[in-house]
Amino acid sequence: MSGGVDSSVSAARLVQAGHEVVGATLKLWGGSSDSGCCSVGDVDDARRVAQQIGIPHYVFDMTEAFDASVVGPYVAAHAAARTPNPCVECNRHIKFDRLLERADRLGFDMLATGHHARVVHPPGEPHQLRRGADPDKDQSYVLSMLGQDQLARVSLPIGDLRKSAVRALATELGLRTAAKPDSQDVCFIRSDEGRQRFLGSRLAFHTAMVVDSATGAEMGEVDALELVTVGQRRGFAHGEDGTRRYVSAVDRATRTVYVGRAEDVATRAVRFDPGSVTWTDTALGTDAPVIAQTSAHGRPSACTYGVDSDGPGVRFDAPIRPVAPGQTIALYDRADPDRVIGAAIAA
């Protein structure tokens, strides 16, 4: 229970359904924070909701594990000019690993969260992870790394609701979190501090030359290549032809940021980090038609999964904007597009 409306309603629905429910809030970040599940105010909200719906509530301190598995790798990835997704790593290492293990040890059958996605348990068939009912809020992307072992023990009680319905239920139940704004951005970075200052106090920034990849023309400098994301447009000047420029690559070794026109930087092939591929159920064979989503709210695109001499990857049917190294790529079933089948990290 993060102290937000989604987990509040999730807990309330489980109680309504007659389950024996215990609320837990994770303390993940020792530093200052004003959003997500790290602030005292949010913990108080979670505790008061728990009290209101009649369940016990505990705070679990997982700051050390969070630092080691999420924050440290987040900083290291930026230092390597990659763009990681810390929410995915938190789900992978903390919520659906450490917390799930704890739930097991304490004798709980299921772990429920307030994610907007659906877990379906068809009798005699593999457990399915599916997109949430609200297309604008769908969070199946950040859960796409879950496997059968985890899905068997996971419940997502609001996945079948639109956000407006979640808020309506919260209002109906009189929950204090009914009108609380959605959390934004990365929970361990204060909104008044921002990513740049957070990273700036933890790693050294390097200037880089901006080069038009088509003409080789130098287009000025950026102050910190560590803050540049492949696919980014904001902050880069238009080219001589007056069209927008997008980042196509960041070369840390030569301190060069390559930019180009949308049509030039578009890509069809995305390689995966070897060993980063996970499957919801069984592994796909090579040349399998799938749908890939390359960012949390990105547009799903048809592609083909395969493994060749360079390792695993996907080839898109039509060119897409370039994918930043370090980003999670969620794979969905071409024949059943709401169904997650796997995940990988872009090389």
Added chain:
Amino acid sequence: MTSTEASPVAYLDHAATSPVRPEVVEAMAPFAAERFGNASGSHRMARDARVAVEEARERVAHVLGADPTEIVFTSGGTESDNLAVLGTLADRARSGEVIGAVCSAIEHAAVLEPMRAAACGAAAVLGVGAMTLDEVGVLPDGVIDLDRLAEVLGTHTVLVSVMTANNEVGTIQPMQSVADVVRRYAPVAALHTDAVQAAPYVDLAALTGACDLVSVSAHKLGGPKGVGALVVRAPNQLLPLLRGGGQEHERRSGTHDVAGIVGLAAALGVADDARAAEVSRVGALRDRLADELRCAVPSTVETAARSVVLPGHCHLRFAGVEQEELLVLLDRGGVCASAGSACASGAIEPSHVLVAMGVSPDDAGSAIRFSLGHTSTEAEVDQAVDVVVSAVARLRR
């Protein structure tokens, strides 16, 4: 969950707070209702309140072995500690010389934090300038290292703070020996002791005899939360932290919490009358809890020897078990215990006390504090033993 919440409760967290005694509630009740006067006024309602405060002051002074003028009523242990530390440092800083302060490494945060803040310059607003701070370690048994204390003391030392008994592990500090060392090596120093945790079980008058400043809090004694006292032995002086109407002889301004002060006096009185009997009754319950758990739960370590621990404290470590998980299972079994200190969010923080005692971080993470008190019963001990045995077995499975 309602079935679990409705199960009988074994309240073994008296070190966090103790249930309010019925006689205390009775004594306080009129001042929460019809006897509402402001003790600083001049009419009949005010006089009534003022008389109640002064009668309470006399009772508190009597139990604490102090003169009534030496009692400063505060909002509780944290304020008493802050007033003792910062008020003394501010007073002594008026000399303009570099001043020295010393405390044990296992002090409550209410002493450690103001000490550290002052040493970092954060008490400049009070006039505290250059100062040194020495935090004296404890031996593995949880008792202050007197040799080390003697080493760091000097003529520049103006304040020494050593708690009477530790709130987490319960170790009783040899205050008379501490006082002897302080008087010998730091002749101008004021000696403060935080007696908040120890108050129900130790001879407070003897403590006041050995120290210059003594902090107590009502709610650890069966009194209400939000009220405490600081004994300031003459001729020690301190500067106030709260300035305003000049109450408490200019040492602590603010309208008197008459009901709370009356409650503190009542609680101290009852605790003092019951002391000898409670030391043996609660001590026997604690011994049984510790003995049965050590017997029934393999690899259970008692953090400190009972000979130096408060009668109500039972601090145990269950090897290989995570305290956060054990506390959940205890709570589900109706057993209220704790794992040392909790931060503002309610998460458990690593114990600086166990670190000071040389306990490894992993071992420290397996620690649970059971603390018994005036309402503790044999049945609660039985329930705790049953629940702990099955919970530890589950977590080790």
